[in-house]
Amino acid sequence: MLIFFSLEKTDLLDPYQDLFEIYHFGDFSDWEKKKIIPSAFVIAGNDKQYTASILAKIRRDDEVFASLCFAADPVAASDNLLLDGQLPQPPVLLEAVNQVESLLKSLKGNETYITHQGRLIKYLWLRPDFILQPHHEWQNPRFYRYPLLEALSQDRSDSFEWLRNLANNKIIEPLTMLDRQRECAYCRSAHLSFIDVCPNCQSIDIKLQASLHCFTCGCVDVQDKFMHSGTLVCPKCHTHLRHIGSDYDRPIENYRCQSCSHSFIEGDVQVRCAMCEKEMQPGELILNEVHSWRLSDKGRTVAFRGEVFDLSSGFDQLDFISRELFLHDLDWQMVTSRRYPNVHFSLFGIYFANLPDLVELFNHARLLQMLEAFAQRLRSLLRTPDLSTRTSENMLWLLLPNTDEQGLQGFQKRIESSMNVLLEESEHKLDFRFIGISSQNIPAKESAPLLLARLAGELL
Known part of the structure; x- marks a missing residue:
């Protein structure tokens, strides 16, 4: 119809x-x-x-x-x-x-x-x-x-x-970035004007004009003030300026403020919003990237299943902390271990490479049951001071205080053993990858975000 x-x-x-x-x-x-x-x-x-x-x-x-x-x-x-x-x-x-x-x-x-x-x-x-x-x-x-x-x-x-x-x-x-533009920090308008102002008094009344510099007395002033009966004469010491480079030269300060007479090379830039008329510095502007978009795999899953399928709910019992807090504590551990060599810790990452693919193989309840079984096994291996976070649906991180390299190896063996038991109970293979590093092997100049990014890159 x-x-x-x-x-x-x-x-x-x-x-x-x-x-x-x-x-x-x-x-x-x-x-x-x-x-x-x-x-x-x-x-x-x-x-x-x-x-x-x-x-x-x-x-x-x-x-x-x-x-x-x-x-x-x-x-x-x-x-x-x-x-x-x-x-x-x-x-x-x-x-x-x-x-x-x-x-x-x-x-x-x-x-x-x-x-x-x-x-x-x-x-x-x-x-x-x-x-x-x-x-x-x-x-x-x-x-x-x-x-x-x-x-x-x-x-x-x-x-x-x-x-x-x-x-x-x-x-x-x-899908495609179509434009990148700066916007007003107050009203998000992109209608902006950029104005050169005097760096001394912020006046907009500035002019580009030639200047001269007298070597005899050091006077610097606009070129017109040196003109006298068709010759160049310093307005301050009255020396006749004949040869550029020996008697005088042209300074690099080509701008002069008409309000305060300040000379400068280039003015400061001030931004004025045409919509709200607020003034701000260029560094205060907000960057906005304009893209074309399409429905993601998760969006299609929502449409197909009628609900948001959040894989993370299977790990709820691990009591994740936020990524920001995890990085803060990791940074603190790194600083402490560098200051006190006898203080050790380890970082352990678990990556489920094919977890998104299993969404299509399992129904919701079956996959959550599988993830909850893993989380329960993992929780039994963690101590009270151990911290955990999730940086993506299939990337988990564990911070293990007071754990040296030998302790890290023992922890990984126990994790692998638990995963092998879990795989024996499942009809589909869960592709998991581990990575760990002890504090003794972390470079001195590496930060927590850089460390996580480097290790995650090795897992992909």
Whole structure:
């Protein structure tokens, strides 16, 4: 079934009648009265404002926001990002409709899609090759906006803030960086002006003008003050300046402040926001990277399973501390062991290389049961002072105080033994990798973040 929006009657869809049942409406409110859910929407007409209005209402509707939608005529660039393209030929349209209906059947937990995050996941799931693109618009305070996010957002939340949350939750992943820009630290506007000011008094009244430096008395002043009856004469000691390099030279300070008469090589740069009119230093500006995005593996898992499948919940009994606190304590241990050579500690990493792949092999409960069994075995090996953290879904770190190299080797043997027992109880092989280092083998100039990054690189 096709819903056709047009202000005028037309025979545009006559070729589609053999494959689709067609209903015609002139206004979105007319369709809302009947609320017929179609296979796709088609919007026709050269009135771009009419097309934009209908399209925005479709994308904001609670029931049909993710439906296929095509335009029969050219539309504005920003509206094109809300469409599935120009109206294709009947066979191609039928194929697209069948693909969406097939993907729609595999969606789980339709109640999930009442949130704006769930709406976006559903929209992207039904379009496997869809790329979320920004629209460049110089009138926009940030120069860029994401029309699809604006349409799907129930609370009209800031698109860039929403993107950061989605990326942090690994629901979407960046595809291509399109731009990198600096923004106001107060209002996040990208409409900025950069002004050179005097480094002495911060006045904007500065001028580029030639100056001279008298070697006899050291006077430095603008060139015009040295001109006297067509010759160069120092205005301070009245020496005739004949030869550059021996009598005088040109200083590198080419700028002069008209307010305080200060001479300088180059001015300080001050940033002024055109939106909020606040002034700031260039170093205070906020960097914003503009990307195109696509649905991540985790996002597809959410769509397929109808819930966020958090592998970390299987390790809950390990009482992880935050990564920041773990790094702080690791740094403290490293400083202590360097100051007192008899104080030892060890760092131990556990990497599950194929853990994400097992999501497709196990059901949720079975995989969590397997991870909980491992966590229980690992917890029995840890002492009260031992600390643990997780830097990714499949990367665990253990900080073992008062453990030298020999103690580390014994700990690893016990871990390997527990893992072998766990593998014997599982029908699928869990690919795990270990790495450990004792304080005696840590380079003197290495920091905690660098140490973790180096060891993690060896595991990948």
